[in-house]
Amino acid sequence: MKYYTEEHEWVEVEDGVATVGITEYAARELGDITFVELPEKGSEFGQGDVLSVVESVKAASDVFAPVSGKVLSANRILADRPELINESPEEDGWICKLADVDEKELENLLTDAEYGQMVSNLSKD
């Protein structure tokens, strides 16, 4: 099951490994993504720490760790093809995988329905 943050990251935990990325809404708002700073393998992050930076033509935007963990791998394809995040933000455009995840932290996050509600409110503005 996928969980979301108010800062528009998504996380999906499977067999103790969390896959992290930015949401379709975030990718659309940022526009054409031109650079992704990939976290280094082995580095550790707490929940809410800055995990990555995503840049579009107009702006740079921090990506926060939705859960704490240790970087198992980063999506190397993004180094040459950052636009993959625009094409497939919540599947092929994942940013990194985290191990040593505390699944209890998922309780601090938004469910699919809650995030969907939040985005539809944002879109009304």
Added chain:
Amino acid sequence: MLDTPLKTEHLRLRARMVPFAGWTMPVQYPEGIRQEHEHTRTRASVFDTCHMSEFRISGPGAVSGLDRLMARSTEDQLQGSCRYNFLMNERGGVLDDLILYRVGEDESLVVGNAGTRTSDLVWFKESLPGSVRILDETMSTGKIDLQGPLSAEVLKNAGLESDSLPGYFRWKWVTLFGQKALLSRTGYTGELGFEIYIPWARTPEIWTRLLEQPGVLPAGLGARDTLRLEAGLPLYGQDMDANTTPVEAGFEAMVQMDRSFIGREGLLAGPKKFFVGIRLNGRRAARHGMEVYSNEGQPIGQVTSGSFAPSLGYAVAMAYIRDGATRTEGTPVFMNEPNSVLSGQITGLPFYKTGTARMKLP
């Protein structure tokens, strides 16, 4: 916030609208900045530039009066020509960078930036002789930029004869879709292109007719910015301001010092900084306001514009390097902090060297 006459068209095209210099402007359409950028480099795009300011300055002493305010002469400018020029302050700083169209014996159309419209108007009224008539025509003039290598073809398809197209930095009166229009071969993308001046009320119809031509798509301010950056063209308020001289901004060859004009004394002190291009090692962009450091870790200047360059595949920046610091091509520099990951080399402008702006038309 002001709206251009094309606001309804932009909303219909599902543009993302943003505030810019007091106007609500399209920053991008659903295709996105990269697609719009690429389309302009290879085909042709229309840009809403109705926010630019237009002043008609005419009457006895108009041309010589303007000459005194500008870093380049207006008196030796031929009718039918356009000239990029600099409105100067006493210290030699640039109050606005603009294009002067010589439209009559004693009449010029001055096209400036949106953000400087009020201050330009005040300055013209204060400093031009009383015999000169100054009309702010911004709110009655519609302006569409048609840019890209197919631009001339588009105008021919729209019914213009080849010989009615003006040469580079020239303008002509034409009839476009039944409307008399001032057409100049100028632009802000580095590509072959035209700027079209028409009455405000007729602008939506001409915009729509242009979009009906094969190969034409709309492009927003986002693509306009990446295109001009790759072409090495400064943006007023960002790369150039009242504390920057035209010489510092890289236009020394244009400034005509053998005449008297406001700001001439200020220029005699010589440049304190130099405008350069920086090619970054990678895709990550340096941004406006970042410090530039030498290889030895010394602060040597500041970034004024920066972005990923869609046509080049890496990031580029424009910056001012302080007088005395090494700024030869190939000099390694670091942005934001000494030895940072944002590294690059000083390089010549433009970054994108195969633009079609000066292309000869058959």
